[in-house]
Amino acid sequence: MEFLNPNEKIKRMRKKFRVNQAELENTNMTRAFISMMESGKRNVSKASSKLLAERFNEIAKRISVNLNLDEEYFCRTPKEDARYYCENELKDETQLTHKKLDELIEIEKEFELTDLLARCYKISGGMYNDEKDYSNAFIALNNALGLYKELKDEKSQIFVYLELGFCKYMQNNYEDSSLYYKNGSTYALNCGDYVRYGKGLRSLALCYARMEQYDESLSIIDNEILNNTIITDEETLIEAKADKALFLSFTERDDESAKQYFELVELIKSKDSDNYNVMLSLLYNNIGEYYYKIKDYNKSLQYLSQSQSLKLKCSKSKLSITLCLKAKVLYAQGLLEESLMLFDLATEMAEQYNRFDLLLDAYKDLAKALSESKLFDKLKQSMERLMETLERNDLKEGKRFALYKLVEVANNQGDQEKCNEYLKQLENFI
Structure with missing residues (x-):
């Protein structure tokens, strides 16, 4: 992508449509003035840019070309043009590809468009996370974080920290993940983004659970989420209650955990949302695990089948949890070959x-x-x-x-x- 100086744009556009300076003049813009702008001896004002854009758009229409030059095209500097182009390309993030983002990143680097460069890295990192390419996600997000720190943009850092936490969590690096989630939660609290604050804390609790620091996990759930009046997002609160029940099972309080699972199932059944169906599938899975622990294998398989059915519809990425637990139940029943098949799956x-x-x-x-x-x-x-x-x-x-x-x-x-x-x-x- 080439970005030109104002005088170069006039010269190139004249050559493209094979017109001389005289054909561009009008009552508000003389041929001599056009010549001075084209030679770089006079700056192109917004008013002159508007007249030139209108004239070239008219000339283009004569040969059935939709040029659609905007009013400020001829007065923008190359850096301003680069910003204008990048901002337009970023208007619909859903249409962006890695190839397009790489192109924009190179332009933004060349013209030192730091804010847009940070945004492109942030978008790219989020896309890589969605694609489960966590190595490239970390590189892009880390680049975005450094730039947002340079810009002192705390609000944008919230998203980046939480995405970095997710990236490291999915790579089984729970210690690093917890640090990113902790920072993301802190920035969210400072910026008054209480929804992300709650989600960051919940993710932090999950990290501690993965590191088998269950008391710390339960403390975060109870003291910083469930008993925190500034967190009002219903989905986050329900998820936190489900997490608490899970952490209780990790600390050998299975009956208390199961009681909360059943209460949550009744609560969530009244909701109609894919997100709640995902949560319901996890609850059925955890109830199945409870019955596995107390050796009621028939009930365990009953709930695990319900979980599997829901996950096939809305949460295939987590299906391995249920399949693995089913395999353990079959193994406990002495069905070795069947259990090994499910483990492999x-x-x-x-x-x-x-x-x-x-x-x-x-x-x-x-x-x-x-x-x-x-x-x-x-x-x-x-x-x-x-x-x-x-x-x-x-x-x-x-x-x-x-x-x-x-x-x-x-x-x-x-x-x-x-x-x-x-x-x-x-x-x-x-």
Whole structure:
């Protein structure tokens, strides 16, 4: 994309339509004045730009060309033209592609359009997150964050921090994720964005739960969300209650947790929204897990089937959770082959949707079943498959677990050479 000086625009437009300066003049703009503007001896004012645009639009119409020059076209500098072009391209973000954003980013870099450059990086990062390309998402969002800090734009930093938190969460990097969510929540509170403030806090609580810091998770849910009068978003409050019930189950308070699940199911059934259907599917899943824990396998499968049915409609990316739990129920019932088939399907679904947090959970449950069943060849295959996936997606979280299980396989198969090889690789994680 080329952006010209005002005098260069006049010259190029005359040559394009093969007109001389005399054909452009009118009562308000003489040929001599046009010549001075074209030579750069006089600036092009807004009034002159309007007259020139009108004249060239008329000339273009004679040959059935819709030129549609705006009134200020001839008085804008190259930098102003670059801004004008980029802002127009950004009007409909839903139509943007990475190719178009890359083009805009290069223009904005060249003309030092910092605010627009930050916006393009922010949009690009969000798109990459949606596409589950978390490595590129982090690069783009980190670029956006640096620019917004330079601009002292706290409001825009809220979105970027929360997207960075999500990006790291999906890569199983919960410590970094928690820092981003904490910063995002702080900026949201400072800017009075209480909806994002609540969502950021809830995500922070989930990070702590992933790091098995359940008391911290429950404290955030109770003290900073549910008992906080400035958080009024109904969806956030219901989600926080569901999270609390889940965290209670992690702390061995299963009966209290189940009671809250059932209360939430009755509340959410009255809602008619895809978001609430997603939440309902998670609640059915968690109730199924409750019955699994108390060894009521028939009821567990009943609720897990309801969860699976809903997830197939509105939340396929989380289907691996339910499939994995179903596999555990079948395994507990002694149905080994059926359970292994579901475990494999769970890992495939998690990988298909780049849900690496769920992928690792599924592989851990699969490894437990294979280890207990002394199926060491299959255990080796599954851990090698996990390592390949982690390598392919540049993920560190999970490699230590995979190597540990591979050491177990080598030890049980009496392969000392392999055992030593895996132990040496494990040293990098100690």
